[in-house]
Amino acid sequence: MDEHDGAAPSAMTIHQLASLADVPVRRIRHFVAEGLLPPPNGKGRAAYYDRGHLDRLRRIQALRDANVGLDQIKRKLGEPHAGASPMDTEVETWKKWEIIPGLELHMRANLEPDAVSLARVLAATARQLFLSEQDEAEPWE
Numbered sequence: 001m002d003e004h005d006g007a008a009p010s011a012m013t014i015h016q017l018a019s020l021a022d023v024p025v026r027r028i029r030h031f032v033a034e035g036l037l038p039p040p041n042g043k044g045r046a047a048y049y050d051r052g053h054l055d056r057l058r059r060i061q062a063l064r065d066a067n068v069g070l071d072q073i074k075r076k077l078g079e080p081h082a083g084a085s086p087m088d089t090e091v092e093t094w095k096k097w098e099i100i101p102g103l104e105l106h107m108r109a110n111l112e113p114d115a116v117s118l119a120r121v122l123a124a125t126a127r128q129l130f131l132s133e134q135d136e137a138e139p140w141e
Contacts (some may be wrong), residue, residue, distance in 0.1 A: 011048040014040070021057045028057065034070060035093035035109050036060055038080035056080060079110065097123035100130050 008020055018025045031037035037056055040047035056077065063073045093109040097119060105123045107115065 008051055008054055010050060011041075012050070012054070014047075014049065017049040017054060017057065020054055021061065023057060023061060031057070031060060033093065034074070036070060036074055036077070036080065095119070099123055099126045103130075 009016065012020070014025050014028055017023075018028055021028075028037065032039050037053060037060065040049050040053070042048055059077060060073055063076065064070075068076070094106050095109045095116070096107075097105045099105060103126075105119060105126070107119045
């Protein structure tokens, strides 16, 4: 661990967390959106991160520095639980595939790999069907 662990407050703003972990704020928000890092405790301006967030963020960064992909990091570390409160469990991360502009397929990000594969196939098939129907309709327009 880092020598700054003893200096880490038990409640941190996103800017304090970013400074302690030497990670940009934008990257922290991305990790939360991707489901790698749990959302902060609380909501709005009262939201805060704890030492569990800092520890997990450092593990994520160490794996990234070793050129491990985000999907592999998520599998290796498992679902984030640090600092999770009952309110935080209501937040879900979703994946989406754009079939055509304005038409998307959405699914929860925490589903089994088989479900993710099926969603990719469904999106690709729907895209092909739409494009083939569009090609067939063009000569008559």
